[in-house]
Amino acid sequence: MIPDGVEDEEKWLAAGITGLQQNAFYMHRALDSNNVKDALKYSAQMLSELRTSRLSPHKYYELYMRAFDELRKLEMFFEEETRRGCSIIDLYELVQHAGNILPRLYLLCTVGSVYIKSKEAPAKDVLKDLVEMCRGIQNPVRGLFLRSYLSQISRDKLPDIGSEYEGDADTVVDAVEFVLQNFTEMNKLWVRMQHQGPAREKERREKERSELRDLVGKNLHVLSQIEGVDLDMYRDTVLPRVLEQVVNCKDELAQYYLMDCIIQVFPDEYHLQTLEILLGACPQLQPSVDIKTVLSRLMERLSNYAASSVEVLPEFLQVEAFAKLNSAIGKVIEAQVDMPIAGAVTLYSSLLTFTLHVHPDRLDYVDQILGACVKKLSGKGKLDDSKATKQIVALLSAPLEKYNDIETALKLTNYPHVMEHLDNGTNKVMAGVIIQSIIKSRICISTAEKVGALFELVKGLIKDLDENLHDELDEEDFNEEQNSVARLIQMLYNDDPEEMLKIICTVRKHILTGGPKRLPFTIPPLVFNSLKLVRRLQGQQENAAAEEVAPTPKKIFQLLNQTIEALSTVPVPELALRLYLQCAEAANDCDLEPVAYEFFTQAYILYEEEISDSRAQVTAIHLIIGTLQRMHVFGVENRDTLTHKATGYSAKLLKKPDQCRAVYACSHLFWIDDNDSVKDGERVLLCLKRALRIANAAQQMANATRGSSGSVMLFIEILNKYLYFFEKGNPEINVSAIQGLIELITTEMQSDSITPDPAADAFFASTLRYIQFQKQKGGAMGEKYEPIKV
């Protein structure tokens, strides 16, 4: 009975087609000569080819389709025959004389179709008879095809409301009854298929079954097309009956397919109104059925339905769709102990999507779902199942996308608990997503509480969750992550300084746990964010000073001091130094001399103790000089101390040119243009002279070591400084000094030993041009310049 191979099957199919065509030929001849008896005889013989057991459903279908076409012709013949006066009732009996059941029933259905059209008997009676007689075929494949044929020919003849076959009252009930019965029988046959034949071919059989599923599902489609099936009938008759069959068949394949079918073919509003019934069936399905997909599809449909129009939303509320779905999911998860975590999470994720669509205002629902998810996950620790992880990410991303507002998500208390179950990598990705979402939405997080919650969420990025993973991290990824955290810190803002301070404290608390690798990324934004607050306070200081609790710059500076100190553990002295200087400058603006002094002290200590690289030193010293120059808060003593130190550092730089440059930069420390108290021309000159000396020394050193004198660049630079102070009116800088310097440079440049340096040439030339220009400008400046000869 079971085909040995594809080849044999092809052979059998070919033989079947030949037999069918031969008999069809004789049948046509009989039809042409209006010979009813022969027509029946040959059509029965033709249909006998369908009695084969040798073909797979796929091939059988091919044969069936050919027979189907022939039967259409026969049906037309029957119709003509009745028009010619042949009694349809007689024909209906006549075809039943066939001895073999399968041809008999095909013929019966064909005549039955004509019978209904003739309206000599109520459609419901004929249909009832047909569907009843078809019980004779218990072979699954043949039965399915026969009943499919019945379904096909009866589709347009159901006594539906508004149909021409509608009889007395309530005939739509008969139509539904008919389809339901046919459906039930087909499903039974379909389910039974798996038990036919040897166990070793089970897999192949299941595949074949799968191919036949649409024959069964078609019935549900027909049901959905019946006009008369209104909500009441669907709820009271159709759905319970279909579900009864689905549940009772206890077959995995069928249950999954049919549940999906139900969801796909019937209208959304029906689903909504019958949710309880539909969901009630879910826990009763076989444990192996993929309910999660089924439910997910349902929720997806309902979500789309809700999204389609706002008018339908009240319906959702009215039927308490959420509560029902939620409890159904709970039951399903409970019932299916073996369901993988991924499945459960998928369900929750779908429910969440649904909730977000339908009840965007019910944050508590969302939290409830997350809570249920946490409960399910509790005790499972970190998940190592990639599918589940993916689903959790989806679950967590959904609210972010929906609300586009992290504040809402932060209200979800269970959110971080769910995140805890992600493995570290994913956790970080998720945290990244959250941060991206914040950055994208450009929303400032404005309370300390929310900030706390947020940092709880993204703690995967804030601190090491697992020590041993450290080394595997990709440097670039890490940097990117931390940069995003830095950006996040910048997003925190509140107009109220008090709250803002709290936010800063909260952030500080969190980022200080981050360990040496993260601090260099996270502290600077915090410092700057704090300084922003300081600047804001600066304006209102007087008014707010009265209040005890109010944040004062002083308090913030203390905090900052401690914060920056944390960097010493890293250590990144250059960065810390910069931050100290920034703070000092801010303190300066707040007129807090001791604070500013303290910051400078810290910076100097760092310079002395930590910054040993000469290059770094150069940069640092210039920063120090630059900052110090602008400080106006210091008294003479403090300032002296600091400038003295700075000058000292400058002179001790390793390379001569660096020394020289630092020293002439120091000259600015004694001359602040808009501050008359700091205009010490003498010390300026001292610095410049010292710079000249160093430049000379550098020149000689170059001569000594390389045999050629170095660049005159330093001299030109010093000349420019001279000119600057000259212009500013420093009495110590006189024309002769400038003149001397110009001559020196000119001599140097004409000396043979010097290496030509176009940059220096250009620089010098433009300096001279400047002098010339100033001279020609006339006025006070012109007079001042007049004596200089170039």
Add this chain to the structure above:
Amino acid sequence: MNFLIGAFNPPCSVTISLNDEATRKQVPWRKENGQTDMVPLFKSQENIIGKVLIEPHGKKVEHTGVKIELLGQIELYFDRGNFYDFTSLVRELDVPGDLYERKTYPFEFSTVEMLYESYNGANVRLRYILKVTVSRNIFSNIVAYQDFVVRNYTPLPSVNNSIKMEVGIEDCLHIEFEYNKSKYHLKDVIIGKIYFLLVRIKIKNMELEIRRRESTGAGPNTYVDTETLAKYELMDGAPVGGESIPIRLFLSPYELTPTYRNINNKFSVKYYLNLVLVDEEDGRYFKQQEINVYRLLATS
């Protein structure tokens, strides 16, 4: 040879005709020579009225009397040549004398009791004939026959119970079947269903057979012939427990006769419904049930 033929040729022809020949229904009837003729149809208690036409071929025909007989005969094939006349009616048509020209004799058998139906079976035949004998001497009697068929009609039985039965093989197969009646007329429909209670064998299909059992003779000389008249497939494939399969079998296409019980102590014809289940190894499980077949009195 001519005179020989002439010697064997009957000196006259005899024709039997019925008065209502034109209107009376004719039915096919297979004669002993195997040919099928259309013959008139009668039922019990009818009057059989007609004429006998005797036409001498030229010469005068001497005879010792002319008679017409109505005979009901049972012929058992194993006992060939022996006819049992269960009915024998005689009408004398003419006294001994000479016939010079054609002559017509009217005859009439009134309200003839013909309880048995004509029947053509495998081992037995029941027939009715009109036999005209122009007696001459023992060797040269001139005889003519006219077959006719008798069918008797029965009104609807007042009691007609259904046949219902549960059968099975322990732990293997249990079925319950029901035929809606126990008595069926010839154009009846058998409606019923088979309910499968337990199925542990691999059934391939199920058929309903109509079998005719003709038993002839009596005692040690009883001959039984069984013929399957119909094989009607009821089910294709293997059912599971709980399935019920409908039966609807139209009897009209099959050549049935009514059930005949112990006709003149010579033979019986009985009908059975045989429900056959065939398993995948072609094993057959069956249950046979007798049904009564009758000829329904047509009600207009």
